[in-house]
Amino acid sequence: MNANFQSWLGDQIQTLKDQNLYKVPKILESPAGGRVRMNGKEVVNLSSNNYLGLANHPKVRQAALEAIEKWGVGAGAVRWIGGTMSIHEELEERIAKFKNVESVLVFTGGFTANSGCIPAVVSDKDVIISDELNHASIIDGVRLSPAKYKKSEGYVFPHKDMEALEKILQNTQNFQKRMIITDGVFSMDGDIAPLPAIVELAEKYDAFVMVDDAHASGVLGKNGAGTTSHFNLYGRVDIQLGTLSKALGVIGGYIAGSAKLKDWLINRGRPYLFSTAHPPVVAAALIAAIDIMETDPEPMNRLWANTKWWKDALNEAGFDTMGSETPITPVYVGDEGAAQEMERALWEEGVYALSIVFPTVGRGKARIRTMPSAAHTQEDLEFALNAFKKVRDKLGIRA
Ligand SMILES: *Cc1c(COP(=O)(O)O)cnc(C)c1O
DSSP: OOHHHHHHHHHHHHHHHHTTOOOOOOOBOSOSSSEEEETTEEEEEOSOOOTTSGGGOHHHHHHHHHHHHHHOSOOOSBGGGTTOOHHHHHHHHHHHHHHTSSEEEEESSHHHHHHHHGGGGOOTTOEEEEETTOOHHHHHHHHTSSSBOOTTTTOEESTTOHHHHHHHHHHTTTSSOEEEEEESBOTTTOOBOOHHHHHHHHHHTTOEEEEEOTTTTTTSSGGGOOHHHHTTOTTSOSEEEEESSSTTSSOOEEEEEOHHHHHHHHHHOHHHHHSBOOOHHHHHHHHHHHHHHHHOOHHHHHHHHHHHHHHHHHHHTTOOOTTOOSSOEEEEEESHHHHHHHHHHHHHTTEEOEEEOTTTSOTTOEEEEEOOOTTOOHHHHHHHHHHHHHHHHHHTOOO
């Protein structure tokens, strides 16, 4: 061990602790669900992206077991070197149908899909125009690209500000290509991107659009097909990213678009070229998850019924849910210390819901982020609501 390096690590960690930014993950000791066992305690989990309850669905489990019998557990190679099995191809065809697009390319995660796609579709003659609240994996993908993208150079617009976006489009007409990139559903506020306006501006100024639908997949649109479906913008969004790790309950990400886009990414998407294919069991479980989404409306109906109940109940109790339009429901607290204290007190009451503080969100905009799902029962949500009320009264938080 190098003493210099180890002592640097120690100092960095201490700095995080001093700034209240040090994270200790809690450990899940049961399958994902509405009520789980975590750190030896039974709690209602309001911090999971398992929107449709598919992560532990009996049909998905069964498909996974059968796939292990048939295919074993590993793909054995990078996708283009022989790691692509027929079941991977079947999954891509199923997603393409589900999304109503020509072609889909699956990556091992949504994060990887962003870092694989974004740098591959632009050159140093191009510019990427971003919403300021885009997800970290979009930002990392953008940073890997040879295009212009910096906020300091004027290529980032204030959150959902369409006038600002139009100004940037007017000021960037000398670039060869212009890509506008946005989350479909913003992961910290739960609001939906103004995609129809973005698409119209893109068409007016000859730009193209990429939308990251990680939190819209399985949540918005026909059977959960995402924001392009939700706003009926079929054929007008060049690049759609979806995740298979959240509502679909397993792991993975994909890029949906034209056959040419897929062709190009097979040749230039670095994670496709240099990272091993998913275990075949992942593809099989995902095909079963899509079967359920296409044929059984119950999980999505329950997700939205629970979402409506939860938001209404919180608002009625005087909490501020910050205009969220999706299952992602922030509960506004404001002060960072108060939000962290509220998280700890909720945990004591048997509710797991994380506080989100600066720098993930702006200073003084701390909140508790809650996510109702199809996996919650009415009883779970009532239990959680009572805990929120009790903790607010106990701590004297003004939320
Ligand atoms: C979670 C998330 C991702 C990453 O997806 P994974 O499949 O978990 O890697 C990408 N983009 C957004 C907006 C996300 O919320």
